[in-house]
Amino acid sequence: xxxxxxxxxxxxxxxxxxxxxxxxxxxxxxxxxxxxxxxxxxxxxxxxxxxxxxxxxxxxxxxxxxxxxxxxxxxxxxxxxxxxxxxxxxxxxxxxxxxxxxxxxxxxxxxxxxxxxxxxxxxxxxxxxxxxxxxxxxxxxxxxxxxxxxxxxxxxxxxxxxxxxxxxxxxxxxxxxxxxxxxxxxxxxxxxxxxxxxxxxxxxxxxxxxxxxxxxxxxxxxxxxxxxxx
Amino acid sequence: xxxxxxxxxxxxxxxxxxxxxxxxxxxxxxxxxxxxxxxxxxxxxxxxxxxxxxxxxxxxxxxxxxxxxxxxxxxxxxxxxxxxxxxxxxxxxxxxxxxxxxxxxxxxxxxxxxxxxxxxxxxxxxxxxxxxxxxxxxxxxxxxxxxxxxxxxxxxxxxxxxxxxxxxxxxxxxxxxxxxxxxxxxxxxxxxxxxxxxxxxxxxxxxxxxxxxxxxxxx
Numbered sequence: 437x438x439x440x441x442x443x444x445x446x447x448x449x450x451x452x453x454x455x456x457x458x459x460x461x462x463x464x465x466x467x468x469x470x471x472x473x474x475x476x477x478x479x480x481x482x483x484x485x486x487x488x489x490x491x492x493x494x495x496x497x498x499x500x501x502x503x504x505x506x507x508x509x510x511x512x513x514x515x516x517x518x519x520x521x522x523x524x525x526x527x528x529x530x531x532x533x534x535x536x537x538x539x540x541x542x543x544x545x546x547x548x549x550x551x552x553x554x555x556x557x558x559x560x561x562x563x564x565x566x567x568x569x570x571x572x573x574x575x576x577x578x579x580x581x582x583x584x585x586x587x588x589x590x591x592x593x594x595x596x597x598x599x600x601x602x603x604x605x606x607x608x609x610x611x612x613x614x615x616x617x618x619x620x621x622x623x624x625x626x627x628x629x630x631x632x633x634x635x636x637x638x639x640x641x642x643x644x645x646x647x648x649x650x651x652x653x654x655x656x657x658x659x660x661x662x663x664x665x666x
Numbered sequence: 667x668x669x670x671x672x673x674x675x676x677x678x679x680x681x682x683x684x685x686x687x688x689x690x691x692x693x694x695x696x697x698x699x700x701x702x703x704x705x706x707x708x709x710x711x712x713x714x715x716x717x718x719x720x721x722x723x724x725x726x727x728x729x730x731x732x733x734x735x736x737x738x739x740x741x742x743x744x745x746x747x748x749x750x751x752x753x754x755x756x757x758x759x760x761x762x763x764x765x766x767x768x769x770x771x772x773x774x775x776x777x778x779x780x781x782x783x784x785x786x787x788x789x790x791x792x793x794x795x796x797x798x799x800x801x802x803x804x805x806x807x808x809x810x811x812x813x814x815x816x817x818x819x820x821x822x823x824x825x826x827x828x829x830x831x832x833x834x835x836x837x838x839x840x841x842x843x844x845x846x847x848x849x850x851x852x853x854x855x856x857x858x859x860x861x862x863x864x865x866x867x868x869x870x871x872x873x874x875x876x877x878x879x880x881x882x883x884x885x
Contacts, residue, residue, distance in 0.1 A: 462876050463868045466818045467837045475722040479736055480715045483743045487710070490744065611749070 517587065589623040596620075596648070597636050604642040617648055621655035630656035695759035703751055710750075714743055717760065720839075721767045727834040728771035730823040742770040757848060764835075764849045772827050814875055821871035829864035836861050 476482075596603045610616050624630035634652035637645055693699075695716070701709035721742055726735035746766050753762055822830055831850065835841045836857070847854045869876065 459869050459876050460865050463865050463872060464837050466814065466872060466875070467822070467833065467868070470727075470815055470818060470838065472723060473726045473732065473735075475718055475736060475739065479722065479739065480711065480718050482736075483714050483718070483740050484707075484711050486740060486744055487707070487747050490748065491707075 517591065586623055589620055590627070592620055593624055593633060597633060600637055600640040600645070601642065604640070604644045607644055607648075617651050618655075621648075621651040624652055625655035625659035630659065693755070693758045696755065699753070699755065699759050703753070710747055713759070717763055718743075720760075721763065724764065724767050724834060724839065725771050727822065727838060728827070728830060729774065730819065734774070738770045738774060739767070742767045745770070761845055761848050764841075764845075765851070768831055768849050772831065817872060817875060821868050824871065825864055825867055829860050829867065832857055832860035833864035833868070837865070
């Protein structure tokens with residue numbers, strides 16, 4: 437019967453094999469001589485702190501983002517959202533052609549007019565810019581989230597349209613995926629662009645794209661039916 | 667990271683030899699796991715304290731950086747906590763945890779440039795003897811010992827990840843073939859092959875140190 441011992445004996449009969457085996461033994465000895473690194477003494481405490489942070493988050497967000505929202509991340513996101521909201525409120529006023537567009541009764545119109553020359557956006561310099569219809573639909577001046585959750589769902593809807601592959605990669609890891617997509621679709625339907633989002637996403641090549649599109653269309657339909665006059 | 671536990675669960679669920687109850691009975695963590703799965707955070711904390719060194723050590727060997735190993739350790743435990751209810755005790759908890767940690771190491775993405783810089787930095791720090799655990803109290807021993815250890819760790823980091831993981835688990839952590847196969851989700855034969863290939867590659871990388879030895883001398 438072949439055993440480790442008999443293998444050794446067989447190897448030891450051959451000079452070259454014995455040398456090889458000795459060298460491998462030496463490598464193993466070197467590996468075993470490596471000192472054991474010790475983690476920081478507060479590592480367990482840090483882990484438990486992060487666990488507590490995660491525990492304190494709403495379940496849907498916890499599942500989707502997959503990591504605790506530290507105060508730094510939250511602050512950065514809040515700042516980003518604030519900039520985005522201000523920027524988006526002003527964005528419809530400036531067109532790629534450099535012509536200031538105003539809406540009747542828009543409070544920004546007087547501000548823009550007082551500022552003098554028309555605002556020229558960077559888009560005006562790109563003759564090859566995609567047509568407006570191909571761009572994702574972002575919340576515009578009507579964007580007034582009722583609460584923080586809506587706000588975050590809006591961000592996810594933006595992400596879905598701006599970088600759908602990244603969005604779906606993250607969505608793959610969500611445990612309560614159906615529930616999350618349902619809430620996302622309901623939010624899109626409430627703000628009135630679920631069908632448009634579905635249109636933008638339908639060509640994305642990802643297995644989760646189709647269910648998301650279906651959910652968006654479904655939510656849009658439900659919304660239309662529920663709000664249409666009888 | 668969230669997929670790590672899912673992968674671990676899938677792999678652990680595919681272990682047919684031993685029944686869940688038999689494993690539960692022989693698993694020293696079984697009671698704590700039960701409490702933790704019932705929502706007791708203190709039980710989870712005890713599990714963390716019990717296993718943090720082992721997980722950290724594995725990740726340190728795999729990633730070569732204390733900071734990254736600590737980050738990865740935190741992520742592994744967080745992931746474990748988030749999806750721990752899926753652990754059905756078909757395998758020992760420690761095996762399951764090893765798998766989560768192994769996936770954390772194997773899936774960790776890093777640019778080649780950063781990895782190379784890290785390897786060089788690791789080697790440099792070992793040569794000057796300021797990488798904590800490598801420092802020996804005797805300065806003369808430190809010079810040679812740290813140089814050898816630095817070279818060994820560097821050679822280890824240059825191995826492909828799958829070979830490195832097998833070598834670390836077998837030769838450094840002393841795990842059995844069977845357990846490594848469970849952790850990595852591959853057959854035992856593959857584990858043996860990876861260990862052999864890993865050792866052979868290390869032998870080539872460390873030839874300089876091996877050739878300095880007299881016949882029969884241990885390095």
